[in-house]
Each structure stands twice: as structure tokens, then as C-alpha cells.
Amino acid sequence: MSAGAVIALCTTLFSASPKTQAAATLLVLNKADFTLALVDPSTNTVVATVPTGDGPHEVVVSADGKTAFVSNYGAQTPGSSLSMIDLATRKEVRRIDVSPLRRPHGLAMHDGKVYFTSETNQLVGRYDPVANKVDAQYATGQPATHMVLISRDGRHMFTANISANSITMFDRGADGGWTNATPIPVGRGPEGLDLSPDGRELWTAHSQDGGVSIIDVARRAVSATLDFKTRRSNRLKFTPNGANVLISDLDAGELVVIDAKARKELKRVTLGRMVEGILVTPDGSKAYVAEAGDDSVAVVETKTWTVTGRIKPGRGPDGLAWVK
DSSP states (O other), rough: OOOHHHHHHHHHHHHHHHOOOSOEEEEEEEETTTTTEEEEETTTEEEEEOOSSSEEEEEEEEEEEEEEEEEOOSSSSSOOEEEEEEEETEEEEEEEOOOOOOEEEEEETTEEEEEEEEETTTTTEEEETTTTEEEEEEEESSSSEEEEEEESSSSEEEEEEEETTTEEEEEEOOOSEEEEEEEEEEESEEEEEEEESSSSSEEEEEEESSSSEEEEETTTEEEEEEOOOSEEEEEEEOOTTSSEEEEEEEETTTTEETTTTTTTTEEEEEEESEEEEEEEEEESEEEEEEEGGGGGEEEEEETTEEEEEEEOOOOSSSEEEOOO
């Protein structure tokens, strides 16, 4: 693709006043099929599938709702690419080679740029879709840097480092980059993480000891450690109102519902095999939970915490995203 064509494409995909899709769409990554499924949440049916790279794990959507980016973690062979997908045409428009970075996994978008973790290289890379290049790298120095999260106010970036038993916290630098990388010790195998809606606390679930660490963001330190006796926590998400925290327990096949204020377990929702990715709708009425072992996604009504339906997106569903 010529330089002129690249600029034209990105101008279209990242225009300042885009016309977003009329209806909401649920995006589901199928790790075993190497596809992204587009699901109509009003009928729980797949309306399209788009091929990705090998072993796609996480997906994020641009602010205008027109483009999805997928981390191709790799299956048998470590991956080194991102997929850029036009959601209107339902096509992969670019396969982005991020070599020599390997095992891209967690994703976040901020100021029009895509942030992705590289487990192998122990860092967060930043991809500029307009320039079509990885334009920055931010080292954690922590093994298995897996997930990445940027605060709503854009002041902090966090990574979960599974093998280091740590969360790395970065501050926004004056040049728009990230600085002051601070590893914060937590429990064993931190993986799922999320910020409270007010941005004051970061919660992370430990995949190896059944616990959850709560980090006081202002103090950059753990303020509490809770034991929910999960067998293998995979993801952790706040509900939009901050009232509840949801944890997917991969080995137990359960969704653990926590009262965030009381910091106590409310309920365990029995699901299928290998529960992984979690997405809560913007209005908080539903939670979608990937059941990778059953090739399905459970639809959970948050008012009663009951399963009201299931989606069959493909083989090995995991990463989820919402388009409105």
C-alpha cells in the first residue's frame, strides 16, 4: 500500500466526526478458529466472522467505533502481529508486524494509538495507525507482562505481570509518553485487572493463590488483600456503577460476584468450562463471559445474576469488546 493510500485509509477510519454504527455489536475473538466474530446482542447471533492472525487473544475498538485491533498472541508459534479490522466492511485491512516484539497480548487505546503488551520482551509497545508503525516502547522489566490498562483520565498506565507477581504503574509524561515505571508487589500470578470507576483503586485477581489485591493508586501500594478462594482467576471487571467486581474462575467454571464496597462475595454463577474473558455492557445490565472450553459465551443478567442465554461464536472464545 502506498503512503498516500495509507493516509487516506487512516483519515477515513479515524475521522474527527465519524458516523458510528446504528446498533450495538459484541465482538468475540475465537482463539482456536483465528477469527473475530461480530455478534448482534439483540438476537445473540453471529452476523459475520473476520479472519485474524494465529491465536488471537484480545481485542480493542477505536474511539470512533469503526476499527478493531486484535493481538495475535500465537498458537504453537509465538505471534508477532496485530490485526487491524474495518468493522463496516468486516475485513482485515492491515496485518501489522511488530517484530522483534513477541507474544502481543493485552490491548488498550489512548489518544488514537494502540498499546499492546509483549510478554516475551517485557514491555508495552505503542502503535500509531496513521504512521503505521510502532513508535514507542515502555519497559516493565517484569516477566510475562500480560495485560495493560490506561486510566480514564489518561494519567496512569498499568500492566499485570504474571510471572513477576507484580503490577507495574506508569505515569503520563510531559511529552505524552509514559514514565516512572513502578512495580508493585501483589499475590501470585496477577492477570485480570481493572480500575474502580472513580480511578482510586486498582483491583487485580491472582491466578495462582485465589486472592485479589487492591492497590491504592495515590499511594502506589496495596491497601488490602482479599481471599476469594478461586481456583484460577482469569479476568476481573468492575460493573460501570462500581458496585460489583466480577471474576472469572477458569478452572472452577464460575463467575464470582463481589460487593465492591463491602469487599465480600455475593454469589457464584455456575458457567461452562474454561471461563475466561468478561465484558459488562455500558449500561451494566448484562455481563458476557467467554466459556472457551464449551465454545460459547454466556449472557448473564446482572439484576439477578442468572444466565439468560448463550452465544456460539466459534472455537475457543476469549477476548471481548463492545461497539456502539
